[in-house]
Amino acid sequence: MKKKKILIRIGSLRHGGAEKVLVTFLKNLPNDLYEIDLLLNLYSGKYLNEVPDWINIIYLNKGEMITTNRLQDIPEKAARVIFQKVLKEFPDLLYTFILKDKKYDIEFAAIHGMRDEILHSTNQSSKKIMWIHNDLSQVKEYTDEEIRKFFRFDKVMVISEKIENLFLNLAQNESEKQKIVRIYNPLDTDEILIKAEQPVVNYEFDKNIPTFISVGTVFPQKGFDRLLKVHKKLLDEGFKHKILIVGDGYDFENIKTLKSQLGVDETATMLGFTENPYPYFKNADFYILSSRYEGFPTVLFEAITLKKKIIATEVSGVNEMLNNGELGLITENSEEGIYEGMKKALTAPESFKVYQEKMQTYTMPFNLQNSVEKIVSVLNNL
Structure with a gap:
């Protein structure tokens, strides 16, 4: 069976919930079905060492996240921001020089902040998946119009009933509703x-x-x-x-x-x-x-x-x-x-x-195996 080629994008693998969930998912993914490139904006974070060896990690910048505005940090911080903005604005540069013109079957935004990067992919034929971990209705910049842009994806995975209802209420037809799938986060008890x-x-x-x-x-x-x-x-x-x-x-x-x-x-x-x-x-x-x-x-x-x-x-x-x-x-x-x-x-x-x-x-319905199997099902059916 031919392996599906998948590109997954996330900012870094620092110690956030979305990062932990992604790495837990990758650790429990069957390695005989997929060929995965994990593209990080910043090669940094506690979960780097937990990424399985068979997954290829690519990055735009390397080093620790810079959270201060100290004078000595500003040049490097500015250089990173400019470099990443250029690649976002001109995706041809990213796909040609960093991803080496590789053709992916699936492109996967592991956090909502990677929406535009995936939607602006030069791989027009790839299927696009979004994984949403936040209630965007509570985030000021996400108006209904902004949230509706997520319907451009082939599948939108959401992690709670409230987020699912938010998207279902904004869907304008049955086809858009079918794109929404609720999958509880895979976590290892x-x-x-x-x-x-x-x-x-x-x-x-x-x-x-x-x-x-x-x-x-x-x-x-x-x-x-x-x-x-x-x-x-x-x-x-x-x-x-x-x-x-x-x-x-x-x-x-x-x-x-x-x-x-x-x-x-x-x-x-x-x-x-x-x-x-x-x-x-x-x-x-x-x-x-x-x-x-x-x-x-x-x-x-x-x-x-x-x-x-x-x-x-x-x-x-x-x-x-x-x-x-x-x-x-x-x-x-x-x-x-x-x-x-x-x-x-x-x-x-x-x-x-x-x-x-x-x-x-109490038996928790948030079962690691069930969550992984459901995500695998989404990948396999695209």
């Missing part, structure tokens, strides 16, 4: 449980003081600013507790500055990036999702796997993930909602036992 048994480093948990952990890329959408403000308010009201934020991102320094401005450096810790966040999950008392918006917060899958007490703002995917509130406390998507959820955890921690009891007998 066994890997999470094994890694959680490793020791905690660079942090000390105090069993006498409740710790709320939040894990994610430090972007404004994650709402870490809201979390710290609520933390300060509860401390001022006399509720002893600690906050642990695990992750890195371009908003890291802003959130770190806010932490100092609020005067909570002693009780709130920003651990930064860690290869293995799961021991921190395991040892914390509560997991809190403070996001302003999500697509399908895979971090809750990890928290459920580790049977944590969960508080989450009502964003896309949370009701599905928490089985409509059976597995965790869902709060209003606001600073006040976060406050009420955390206050309940501190004043009535016993009320969370009902969620953990449900988790003991």
